[in-house]
Each structure stands twice: as C-alpha cells, then as structure tokens.
Amino acid sequence: MKPAAKPKPSLAARAPPAKPAATKPKAANGKATKTPGKAQAKPKAPAKKETPASGKAKKEEEDEDEYKWWLEQNQDTSVKWNTLEHNGVYFPPPYVPHRIPLIYNSERIQLEPEAEEIASYFAQILETDYAKNPVFCRNFFTDFQRILANCQRSHPIKDFDKCNFTLMFEHFQREKERKKAMSKDEKLKLKTEKDKIREKYGTAYVNGRKEKVGNYNIEPPGLFRGRGEHPKTGLYKRRIWPEDITINIGTGAKVPEPPAGHRWGKVVNDNTVTWLAMWRENINNSFKYVFLAAGSSLKGQSDLRKFEKARELKGHVATIRRNYMADLRDKSMATRQRATAMYLIDHLALRAGNEKGDDEADTVGCCSLKYEHVTLESPNILHFDFLGKDSVRYQNAVPVHEQVFKNIKIFKRDPKTDGDELFDRLNTALLNKHLSSLMPGLTAKVFRTYNASHTFQEQLRNTPANGTVQEKLLAYNRANRRVAELCNHQRNVSKGHTVQMEKLRDKIRALKYQLHRHAQQLAILDPKQKRKRSALFAADEELTSEWILSHELEVTTKEKERIEAKFEKDNEDRKKNKEKRLTKADLKDKLDPVVQKLKILQKGKVPTVKTHPPIKRGATVERVLAAIVKLEDRIKNANMSLEDKDENKDIALGTSKINYLDPRITISWCKKYDVPIERNFTKTLREKFKWAMDVDPDWEF
Template sequence: MSDSEDDRPLVKAKSKDTISKAVDAAMDKQAPTNGHVAPGISMAMGPVEVMDVDQPTTNGSKRKSSMANGKTYKDESDSDDAPLTKKRKTKVLDSDDDDKPLKRVVKPPKVTAAQIGESDNDDIPLGEKLQQEKEMIEKRADKEAAALRRKDKVEEGKRKAKRQVESDDEDDVPLAKKKAPAKAKKVKKESDDEDDVPLKKKAPAKKATVKEEDTAAPAKKSGKAKVKKEEEQTAEDDAAEDEEEEYRWWEDPSKGDGTVKWTTLEHNGVIFPPEYQPLPKSVKMLYDGVPVTLHPEAEEIAHAFGSMLNSTHNVENPTFQKNFFGDFKEMLDKTGHATDKNGNKVKISKFEKCDFRPIFNYVDAERATKKALPNAEKKKLKAEKDEMEAPFMYCQWDGRKQKVGNFRVEPPGLFRGRGEHPKTGKWKKRVAPEQITINIGKDAMVPRPPGGHKWKEIKHDQEGTWLVMWQENINGAYKYVMLAANSDVKGQSDFKKFEKARELKKHIDRIRKDYHKELKSEQMAERQRATAVYLIDQFALRAGNEKGEDEADTVGCCSLKFEHVTLKPPETVIFDFLGKDSIRFYQEVKVDPQVFKNLKIFKRAPKTDGDEIFDRLTTSGLNKHLSNYMTGLTAKVFRTYNASWTMASLMKEMTPTGTIPEKVKAYNDANRKVAILCNHKRTVGVGHAAQMEKMEGKIDGLRYQQYRLKQQMLELDPKLKKKRGQAYFDLPEGIDDEWVKNHQEELVAEARDKIRKKFEKENEKLVADGEKEMKAKELEDRMEPADELEAKFKRENKKGGKIEAEGKGPTVDKLEAALEKLDTRIATLKTQSEDRESNKEVALGTSKINYIDPRLTVVFSKKFDVPIERFFSKTLRDKFEWAVKSVDEDWNF
C-alpha cells in the first residue's frame, strides 16, 4: 500500500494534522488518568452469540493475493489463529453512541482462575492478577533487552580491538617476510557442498597412490577381500544416506542468506483430480417434485451441493444458498436447464423448489459402502493410490530429496471460506493445465501435461520456493505447491521467524519507551502510530492489510473504523470487528488511560460510522517505522515475541513434579496463560460436551471397578466392614443401581464387539492369504467369555449385588494393590479432564504451534523428562525437527 494520501480511500471525515493543547486538556477532563502506565489486559474473551456484521466495504486498494487457507504465500509459515468451525449467529447491535457501552450484547465469558491454573480462593481479582503478572514479565523484558545490548556492545568492542591488533602485527612484519596466506584446509562436514549432491551423482574418488614400502597386500586381491571391500562400500553408501537424512541445516548459518533459494530443481508437477462421473440414471435431482435430467456440467454443481446436505451450517446459510444458486443457475442458462422423463424442458428458477435429497442419499450410501470395505480391500486401494502418487511426493532441490507439501490440484467444489465470508457457496471451477505455471530448473526435464493440453508457462524463478502455481476463480488468489512442512526450506522459514522474535527482545524496551512517549505527541500521525503499536504489542492485534472491493470487510489495527471501537469510561475499550478470515474479533480490554484518551480523540466528531480511526497511518508506514529499530521488524513479529517471551518467563519459574500427565498439565497451564495474555481464543468445539461426558464415563467406570474390588475384599474378610465402616463399601457417589445395570450391559456389548472385530480381521487375513474363511460357528464359540460375563452380572444382581472374589489366589493385599493402581488411573484421567475443560475456550494449539518458539517446548520436554510426543504429533515433530535436535535443557529464548 502506498503511503501517499492520493492512494487512500475517500472518507467522510479525517483527523487534523496536529492535536491542540485545548483538545488534549478537554479530553483529560472527560477521561481522567491515574498516571499509571500499565500493560493492557483483556477483561473478557471467548465466543460470542451476537455481533454487528458490517456490509462488505473497501478502502480502495488491493492486498496481497491469499491462498485458500486464508494465508498469503509469504505468510504461510507464520500461520495465525485456527478458524472457528462453529457458525456464529448474529443480531443487530443497538448502539448509536460509540462512546457508550454496547447494549444488549451477549458478552464472552470471563476468563476463570481455573483456566490459567490459579486458585479461585484469592482476594485479588483475576483481571488484576493477570495484569500484575504481565507487568512483571514486561519489566523483566526491559532489563533483559538493556543487558543484551550492553553485552553485544562489549563483544563488538572486543572484536574491533582484536582486528586492530592483528592489523598492527601485520604492519610490523617486513614486506619480504610476508607470505601469501595459506589456503585454508577444508574440513569435511555435513554442510559441505559435496553432501548436497545425491550419492549416485558424485564422481568416483581417484585412487590414492600407495607407497611401495607400505604395501603389504598382494597385487591381486582375493575373492574374500573383494567381497569385504564391496561390503565396506555398501556400508559407506548407507552411512552417506543417513548423513543425507541428518543434514543439520540449522547449524550452517550460511544457508539461505541470499535471495537465490535454489540452484537446481527437479520435480514431476501435479496430480489433477479425476473427471466428474455422472450420477446413475436412477438418481435425479427433484424440481418442484419432478425428477429432472441435467447436463453433466450443471449436475456436477448440484452433486456438490447435494453431497453436503449433512453440513447444515453451510447449506442452511442464506449467503451460501444465494451464491450457490447464482452459479448453478448461470451454468443452467449455459447448458439449457433441465428435462423431465419425457424430454420436456424444465426451467429451474427457484432454489426453494430444488430437492437435492436423492443425490445426498446416493452419496451417503456410497460413503457407507466405502467405509464398510474389508481392511484388506482398503489397504489394496491405498497401496494403488500411493503407487500412483509416489513420483509426485518428492522433488530434487539442489540435489537433495525434499518432500512436496501438496502436489494435488484442488478439485472443483463449493467454496466454503471462513467465518462470514461473503463468497461462501460459490462454485470453484476445475483447474485446467493451461492455468498452471511450472517453476523448475533450466536443465531439468519439464513434466508432461495431460494429453492434449499444455502448461500456461514454464519459469525458472530461483528466488521462489514454489514448484507449481495457478490462479483460482473465487478470489483470484494464487495457489502454490510448496515443499512440505518438514523440508529444509520450510524449516528455515520457521527458524528465521523465531530468531527474528529473539532479536526483538534486544530492542523491545526502546520500542516501548518510544511509543509511550509518542502517545502524547502533538503530531496526529505520531500519536496514531504510537497508539497502534501499543495495541499491537499489548493485545496481539494484527496490523491489518489492504483488500479489494469484492473481499470481506475484514480489518486489523490500522484499518479499524469508527464503529469497531466502543469506549467505556474510564479506561475500557471494546473491540468488535471481523478479523482475519472473516472471524469475529471481540475483546473487552482495559487500556492505559492515555491510549483511551487518544482513541477518544481519533473518534471525535465529525467522524462517524465508516470513517477510519487511524486515518493518518498505513500498515506499510507502520512497518517502515518499526524497521528503524531492527532490520526486518514488522508488526506481526510482536505476536511471536510476546508469546515466546511470556512462555520462557513462565518456564523459568516452573518446577513441575509428579506424574507425566501432571507435568503436561503444568505445561498447558503456562501455555494457557500465554494464550489468554496474547488473546488467542476459540469457540467451544461442537463435540466438547460429548468428549467430557465420555471421559467422565471412563472415570465412573474405574470407580465402579474399585467398588467391585472392595466387595471382593469384603467377601474374603467380612470383618473389614466393621473396621472400615459401611461407607467405604457403598456405591460411589453419583452411581446408582440403574447406572450399574446400564454399565454392565455396555461392558458385555464391548466384549462382544471386541471379539467380533478380531474374528473379522483374522478372516480378512485368511482370504488375503488364499485360505478359507472361518465359519460362523467359530464366532459363536469365541463369544463364550462375553456370555460368561453376562451370566456373572446376572448372578450378582440376583444375589443383591454380592460379588465373589476373582482371579488366581485372591487375597485382600492383592485387591488393595489393585485399588491403588486404579486410584492412579483415576487421578490421571481427572487431571486430563480438568485440563481439557480449562482449554475449551483457549486456543492452545495456536500459541504452541505458531507463536511459542518450539525450542521452548523441547526444553520443557528435556528438562522435566516428558516425552516430546506428549506435545508434538508426528507431523509437528517432523515440522520442528530442527528444534528437537538443536537445543538442550539449558537453552534460553
């Protein structure tokens, strides 16, 4: 975006260049300050049920093309908050005066003490407690920044002094005695260029000249010696392959410094989706109750809508319906609409008369059939698919084998978008080879396009990290095929992102000092800029990018409009707007009094709805200003820095002990604080209640097992009843006779299901090996243990719940030992249950994956002896291999 005012959109009102002392004084009277400059804190967060969704507007300029996942190509490695999957309902807000609190707004739930791992029994309000903690963390950051700069200054002084001494020594040596510098001896290491060349392409080493006196072996080697040499060569080849896999690029700082990303690049292009297969003649869409035949191109769009009738939050969305039917009707107009069974033309003009249920029923049956396929058949289909995709899964990047991220061209379908996207439901057209641009090495063989087609263009862009590119029709965005997350190039991108955040910690004190000073500047542009940096630093607001006319009215800090900010004296601000990916950002925050006053100035009359608050500021101008403090510093680096620094500070105070689940909970408690302080939130998942109920059911099941063990103890030693009291042997609280009966039925059904699945699996293996299947009689015989379990429960219930001791040689001591084991399992499940409940409205994954330096998680894992698998899945361990292998427990952010 240009910084010039000519490039800016027309607005109804604009702030003056300067702020007069009279205006400042008037605002002071309206919003008294307490003189305390404290870090901002969010007072409420989480999902909301109402919002005022603005109609799509434009600020008159374009923003970077974005990918389907809502990221820009350049920002892909810096993923932001995961999208909310649950549709939000909206109502109209009743607020004419933006300086008054919103009326009839269902506010997000307040963050509870339990959500951040704190005790509720505390006289200090939670908001104040969080603010105090954040303030202490920021003070430590200021001290750390100053100390780091002093250290850098001292080290730079030493380096200069050393260079001066070396220069003086060289000047003292007579010219005749000066020698040409000796050629540095090359030490072979993993980062040498030779190791970047595939083993098969390496030139064979020249045979070394053997001195005669060192030769002990005969001129002709025996057969055994030849075999041994071949074995040694094979071992060397294996070692070289291992070395290739263990290439530790993060230990070679020279890699990736230049703009040229690769020298040689070879790949096989992309896989296109299969052509559309028309529905069987017996499956028809109904129009006004009449089955109709559609042209295949129109039927494909109807098929896409019909197949997703189970996704009600999409197909029942009026915007989705309108956009779908608009594109569907356009295709119908192009292909001649439809015909009935007699061949008569049927013009489809009303969405309400369309019935897609026959299509859904067919697709649903196909899904069920596919799901019910024997495992052997599923494995066979998967093997065929893997074989077909194998040539596309890897590329050769500077001679190194690298995994490709997504080599499949997106199939046509209905665009869903994220949040309240205005184009949801539109038809994503099939991508043709003529739309595809290939990026490949000049000397590499260009992959062949499908028969009868040709590529749009062949490029040799060595500064680009993409392999294939095309433009989709919905938003005109460019889609890229990139390397996989665990590739060297992607890893280097993440590494640089977190290193940049680490560099920011050296300058954060100066930045904060400057923007707090400029909050009172007489220049409107400076005061707006300082206020924006404060909001970005304290509340993790995104800077906000430009967008086109046909894009959703999503905003960030720099593009906030009058109606997005509500001021509630004395120092509370309510933000309510559509953020990235059209996801609602709602925060009620307590700000520094000077910031509150500034926002009031920025909203002064004659400004009204639609006018920009930061009308003297642009995102590019803000980032240009930030780059004066540190090369490459942009607004988004603050999110990464604040999350990582906060986590690092919290970890220094942590001394988790106990079981692994308890240590994991301690980590999650710290992660949760980071998510709350950095305003990372999510809606409660649709399945959360069911998951919690299932977990509670597991705990009750273990408590029932304990009850059974106690009854067995009582059967072995009836005197225990008097010693330990009746209450010890009663049914646990919350469990009654009806629950016991239902649980027993579930245990029997579970036992039968387990036996049946094992039987079916063994039969599949027999068939795969060409042998006969076992007969149904075998399954009946195998059901005997489940039948015995059912009979045992019936006997116990007839005897009034009396339970006989089970197992070989049961004793009271053995049963008590089993009780203790169950206690441990119950405690573990309760810890996990509390952890999950606390996490329901906080996006821990967003913080952990995208903003907290993964090396901090590795440090926690190593320091407190918790398997890294408890924090990172296999995919994330591959993505963050550089972090897992590059630090020990003493590493500091």
C-alpha cells in the same frame, strides 16, 4: 453500553523486563550466526556398513545421510537454491456425471454435466450447517444459475426454495456406504494408486538432495466454505487447469509434462523463491502455491529465521516500548496514532491489518479498525468487536493505559461515525516502515511472534516439577491456551463435544466402580481397612444402582461377545493347522458363568458382594492396595484429561503451536520435565521442527 466483559490481561502486561539479547557467535565473515540452541551438535562418525543391509541398518544409513542444514548456518537469504527438479503437480480426476436428477417444483430435471457437478457439491453437504446458512445458499444459487445459463438445454430453475437435492444426497450416501464396505483388496488397490502418485509428485530434488513436496495435489473444485462469517461462503471454487499454473524449476532441468492436450500457463526459473508451482484462485483472487513439505530444509530455514528475528526483538523491545509510550502524548496526531497502534499490537497481539476492497471479506486488523469496532467504558476499558483474519470474530474487553484510552476517545471525536477509520493517518505500510527503522526486519507479525513465544515460556514456569506427566501436560496446554486466547485462535465447539465429554465421564465412573470393587475386596481380606481408609469406602453419588446395573450389563455382554469371537478365531486357527476343533461343550464351559451373570442382570438385580463377590484367585492385601493406588492415579489423570478437553473446546491450540510458538521452547520444556516429545508434537510437527530437536533442557527463548 454493552455489559463489560471480563477483562483479559494483555500479553505484554505480565512480561518481565526484557533481558539483554545474548551475544551471538561470529562467523568467519564477521556476521552473527543463527543457532537453534546453545550447543552445536557434534558431527557423527561415519556409519558402519552392514551386509546385507537390514531394515534397521537402512534406517540408520538414512539418518546418517540426512542433510542437517541448521549446522551449516548458511547466511544467504536471497538465493534459495541452485538446482531444482520436480514432476509438477497432480490434478484431481475429471468429473464423472452420475445422471441423478434434481427435483425442481416436484419435477425431475436432468442437468447437463457442468450444472450437475456444482449441484452435486451442494447435495453432499445437504445435512450440514452450511446448507442452512442463507449466505452460503444465496452464493451457491447465484453461481448455479450462472452455470445453468451457459448450458445449451433450457431449464425452469429460478427459485432456490423450489430445488430439492434429496435424490442426489441419497446417491452420495449410498456411495459412502459402498466405500465403507470395500474389501481389503479394493482398499489395498486404492492405497497402491495413491502411493504411486505420491512417489511421482511427492518428491523434488533441491541442489541434488531429495526433499519431500508438501501440497502437490491441486485443490479440487467445490463450494467455498471459509471461516467465521465469510461473505463469500458458498461460491463455486472452479476447477484449476494446467493453463492456470506457473511452474518454477531449475534452469536446464526437464520441465514436467502437463496432462495430455494441455500446456502450462508459464514456466519460470526463479531461484529467489521457494515455491514449485502457483496459480490464482477465483474466490478471493489470491495466489496459491505448492511448496516443499514442512520438514524440508527450505521450510525449516524460513522457520528458524522467523523465530530468530523474534528473539532478536528481546534486545530492542524495552527501548521500543519506552519510545512509543512517550509518543502517546506527541503533538503530531499521526505520531500519536502510530504509538497507540503499536501499544495495541504489543499488548493485545493484534494483527496489523490491511485495506480491503469492496468485494473482499470485511476483516480488519489494528490499522484498519473502524469507529464502530471499539467502544469505551470509563475509566480505561476498551471493548473490541470486529471480524479478524478468516472472518473470525474478535471480542475482547481490556483495561489499557489511561493515555491510550484518552487517545482512542480523541480518534473517535465528531464528526467521525460508523464506517470511518479509527486510525485515519496510519496504514500497515507506514507502521511497518517505522518498525523496520527501529530494528531491521521488524514488523507487526514479529511482535506477535515474540509476545506469543515469550508469554508461552513465562506461563510454562507454572509447570509442577514433581507432578505426573498428565499434570505437566495440563500445565503445558494451559500455557498454550493462554496464548491462543490472546491471539484470538478460536474455533467452533464441535457437534460431538458433548458426546465425547459424556464418554470420558462414563470412563471415569467405570474406573471409580473398579475402585469401589477393589475396596470391597480389601474389606473382605482385612476388615480393619474400613477404619484405616475410611475415605476409600465413602459412598460416591455418581455410582447409582441404575448406572451400576447398566454398566455391568454392558461389560458382561461384551465379555460374552469376546468369548464367542475368540472361540471362532481359535477354531479357524485349528482348521488351518489341521488340529482338532473345539466343541460347543468347550464354548459352553467358558460361557456358563457369564451367561448366568447376564440372566441375573437382565432381571434388574444390581450386583452385590454376595451375588457378585469381588475376590480373585491369589488376591492379597498388598496386591489389592497396589491395584487401588494405580486406579486412583488413573482416575486423577482421567479427570485432568476431562478438564483439559473442556477448557479446549472453543480454542485452536494448533495454530499458535505451528506458527507463533518457537518449537525450541516446547522441546527444551519436554527435556527439562521428562515429558515425551510425542505427547506435544505429532509426527508431522516433529518432522517440521527437526532443526529444533538438539536444544538443551535449559534453553530459553
């Protein structure tokens, strides 16, 4: 038996009894309408024209012309558009051979372009963890040999361990440095070229309205990375050609021209889907799609429907839970398995899971759990250990209802053993069919979205109403993190995490040192303050003599460089304006105090009040005390940022924020607690969730 992991409370365990669903307003046709918030936004008055149109006026006009689809509340969920025009997709440029040889068994091998290309993809990641992953290397070499076998030129390459990609790696390192050293004009030229591509492929016209296209770039070829312990990592992701692409466009619209010498695989006019182009990739044999951008009306409508469906579950969840709890003891084993799976999906936010083929990653969800994925620990602890979506490992130990524990024990009875299905009388299709009979459109994913959003909102009740913005943000991130943990949104700790944490700690030490210097200044101005504010003058173990010397050296050196740079800039400006230039004597006057201080520090002498007096011109007790208060606030906020960053090191907060948390919860929270929305939503997310921005501060999921 494995040592018991600390049990995590489930999503539903802390959920209060469900409130009755709010009555939805009726449309003229009698159907309930879907609204992003409580209050309807009032239509704006027509914008006044400005002549000539300034940049600000143009922006205002664009805002006025913006299509606020969420105010129309269109109930049609079958036909997605009436007219659709776009310019197709942008293909990555063809491979250009570099003719750098591969070294094999100390011999230089000149590869043909097809083989050189795949070898180059491996050379580029030579110093990463992928190149040290045996599965990645084995899969790469299998595909590499397959491509070599199709080349006309014979080769001796049979053993991966005898391959040396160093020359290619060094070539790509030089290319990186060359790109870094590009001139401003060269960079501007590249940007201009990208802008032209975006202008052509980055927009579409839906029902006559201009909309942004999301991923119009076809994925370039390369080596498949995958997440977690993916069995296909390292396989060659082949180049996509126009012949692989199916274009979806409006009837009668001009079909975009494919690249010269090519033709589209297929052209369709399907207005019941929202994709513009699609193709099948070769790694997982799955379809890839080009959609409109996240902030488009079609994407927004899809998001709104998803979250409204999750909100609808509020009115049914109590009955559903009551029924599946009763079914846990049903005489029918199939019913009992279904009820147990529903309990786990509800309480642990597990995905439903699908059957996997022999050539697919061995990832599972609730319905496809196998005997070995769940172990039992009396009296009621279940230990889960399996690969979830994207091969991310799910490990959890959780206390469950005693009947659930008994059922799992029954499902694992002999003759079942490793490899056997835990739920052998259940699959995802059967489960979702049952769920849809309980509520139209209900699936396991709706449960996951509902529980994630509901838990997030409940956790946000811990926000300190009178706290600082930083304290409120810490509460927000902890609520988000709670959902991310339960939804198993893990990530690997970045290599730079330790360095970043040390930089933050050093920043805090620097602030504490400033506070220490201000305290010295206060004591000089008013010696009685030492007795009044004893805590302010207490010694800080982090501010050692060695650290102070190192810090002062760094700060003083930077100050010297800043003065010299400013001197050069000032002289350049004077030269342009045909003014008298500054002399070296002028520079010396400014540098002398800094140089003298630097000499003292370089001798290893730690600054003291005598050698480095803190008094500044115009300093008063009141001003110093005000500065101290500000520094104390900055130190407090920096410590919270440090704590927040460390807690987030192995959790991906973005996944739940983008996919599972109703954005109206965040927006109403920001309004209620007076936190700028920019602190929680990036510009991309603000664009994506534009439809949710009008909610009231008291809106609830």
